[in-house]
Amino acid sequence: MYRGKTIQIRKEDEGLYILRIRRSGSYFFINETLKIILIWADEGMSINDIPAKLKSSYGISQKNAELYVAKAVSLFKVDLFGHSLTRELKTPLRVSWKLTSRCNLKCKHCYVSCTTESQDTELSVEQCMNIINKLDAAEIFDVSITGGEIFVRDDIKKIIEMLAEKGFDISLFTNGILIDKNYDWLSKINIRRYNISIDGLEKEHDYIRGNGNFVKTWNTIKKLKSDGKNIIVNCVVNSINVNSLVQIHKMFVEEGIDYQFTLHIPLGRGGENIDLLCTSEEYLNSVTKLQNELLEYGEGGVIVSAVGNKIIEVYKNGDVIEKEDNWSCNAGNTKFDINWDGNVLVCPMCESSMLGNILNKSVRELWKNESRKEFVKNKKRAVGHFCVPLREVISEHPIAKERMQEFLGENILVE
Secondary structure, three states, X not given: OEEOOOEEEEEOOOOOEEEXXXXXXXXXXXXXXXXXXXXXXXXXXXXXXXXXXXXXXXOOOHHHHHHHHHHHHHHOOOOOOOOOOOOOOOOOOEEEEEOOOEOOOOOOOOOOOOEOOOOOXXXXXXHHHHHHHHHHHOOOOEEEEEOOOHHHOOOHHHHHHHHHHHOOEEEEEEOOOOOHHHHHHXXXXXXXXXXXXXOOOHHHHHHHHOOOHHHHHHHHHHHHHHOOOOEEEEEEEOOXXXXXXXXXXXXXXXXXXXXXXXXXXXXXXXXXXXXXXXXHHHHHHHHHHHHHHHHHHOOOOOEEEEEOOEEEEEOOOOOEEEEEOOOOOOEOOOEEEEOOOOEEEOOOOOHHHEEEEOOOOOHHHHHOOHHHHHHHHHHOOOEOOEOHHHHHHHHOOHHHHHHHHHHHOOOOOOO
8 A cells, every 4th residue: 555645546456446535545556557656656757757757667658648647637626525436345444433422521412421430441552552553564544533521531642752753644634722731742743634522612511511611612613724634523503503514603603613504313311302403494494594604705615414314505706505304424435433342333323234253354344244234325315414224223222213203204214
């Protein structure tokens, strides 16, 4: 596998290669010639010198060499988020790894029900090193580290440093509160992206996550931003903050911070606090206000709102398009999840999607498990961003089922 400064490339079983562009996170299937060109360019060869090099080394005509170089350059002009691949892969491209179920907070909406208590099943640093070696051998491109709160682990420095040494692209999911004491060593590592949670304005966020935590997290975000780090803020929309989406949007825009809204999932502690699930009417009303805000000030971006089997896309030029939901999910297609105990799941929200434990199986063995393919097959029948497997999980909780039935429409949850 090639892990370069700007690109990563691995070979698939059928002979083609997968290219990943580090900057955009886009994936492409490429052939041998494009692979050679891209590696030369990544190692510093001038684009203008590559056609002659192709001609002298491989006997490719000047015209065809120039066409190949133009194709290689064009890949960097495509900035796709979550670019989808339709071929079957030998191993996943991405892994999301819950390093711990412990957390310094006790958020009301947590679908994992994280607590401050230690888990006997939490992997040791030695076991984590073993897993990292397995991920490297499987030619994984990037690893997202999540929890729980990852910085409650005393050995988090060793784990992240080893991931960096192997050349993985690393994304960190955190509430941001414990970053300060880790900042000196963390700032020396090339973290692709920090995913930090802010769940509304100050009072709303603190209601969900505890008094005083908004200021701590907000200060961390501003520090990371001022140091040029790549940040995206995750905001879970719930009944507490649903009427503040415009103000939340302004708060992020004024600081130049990228953000995304996601819906409250009534699982774990989030299922115990079912009143946090807003109604479809509340959500659509708030999204409409946000739409008007975007149009009035001509700001960029697309707001995608899922209700039932419809999506509403709002564009800055004034177009509002309602159409059938073409939502897709990459669980089982290009990624899987590793839990704090080593268990591997196709989907982190569906315990029934477990493929085995990575401590005693290779990544390839886990990926080739027939139950993964069956999960992907069932997942395709999705309604309102909720696939069949997840709807089955939600349907096991009567109150959650009732509330989600109202939100997503009739006859979409499992009887």
